[in-house]
Amino acid sequence: MLAVGDSTQLEIIFNTRRYSSRITKTPRIQTNEGSPNRNVRITTQVVRRPDSTYPVIVKPYKLDISQFGEKVRDEMKFTISNVSEQDLTLKMIYYQHDLFEIDLPESIAAGKSAEGVLRLKDPALDMSLEKSFTFELNDDAASRFTVPIKRTVKSPAALKKPSPKEVSGK
Amino acid sequence: MKRAVIVITVVTGLLLMVGSVAAAPRMELPVSEFDFGYAPQNSEVSYVFWLHSVGDDTLRILKVVPG
Numbered sequence: 191m192l193a194v195g196d197s198t199q200l201e202i203i204f205n206t207r208r209y210s211s212r213i214t215k216t217p218r219i220q221t222n223e224g225s226p227n228r229n230v231r232i233t234t235q236v237v238r239r240p241d242s243t244y245p246v247i248v249k250p251y252k253l254d255i256s257q258f259g260e261k262v263r264d265e266m267k268f269t270i271s272n273v274s275e276q277d278l279t280l281k282m283i284y285y286q287h288d289l290f291e292i293d294l295p296e297s298i299a300a301g302k303s304a305e306g307v308l309r310l311k312d313p314a315l316d317m318s319l320e321k322s323f324t325f326e327l328n329d330d331a332a333s334r335f336t337v338p339i340k341r342t343v344k345s346p347a348a349l350k351k352p353s354p355k356e357v358s359g360k
Numbered sequence: 361m362k363r364a365v366i367v368i369t370v371v372t373g374l375l376l377m378v379g380s381v382a383a384a385p386r387m388e389l390p391v392s393e394f395d396f397g398y399a400p401q402n403s404e405v406s407y408v409f410w411l412h413s414v415g416d417d418t419l420r421i422l423k424v425v426p427g
Contacts, residue, residue, distance in 0.1 A: 334397020
């Protein structure tokens, strides 16, 4: 229920599975407006070989920043290689500001690579999550790339072997 | 006097009807489309859309049906 003047968020999660083409999905939102249902639309060009995209290649193409031990893992670097013959400018289009900070190189010269950094913010440290960020290039096609972010957290308590006492329940 | 009471009753009824018709929920979606561009297989990508209640009555989101 949303009182007049209030707002809420609707997160659409798309699993790219084994698609290998341009996919459009239009989830429907049913409300008490009475009018026909409203839609949102997402489009994705799913690629089978993310290590050979053009005009840039992101490595790793999926950022897995999982944490299985006590050492806090809150930062991950990635590389963007410009495999085209033109210098490219990058623009961040979307990421969840409440969970991440992302340093994206402003530009990458033709044939060169540049480094980016993903940093988790406090709310994300204890969370297992699957999110993504999207950036856009200034090439003729205004190509967009979305980089998935995955984090699985297993607390030290969960990793600890149970003592015989805990096992027996005594 | 009787006529005045009838007129007042009718006018009040009409005003209530107009009020109830005007009080309607309305949802605003400032952004309703998002293009992820290239994304790798076997991954989850996500985007957050904002929904605003901009009508005169409470907006109820009844269901979201995957497309």
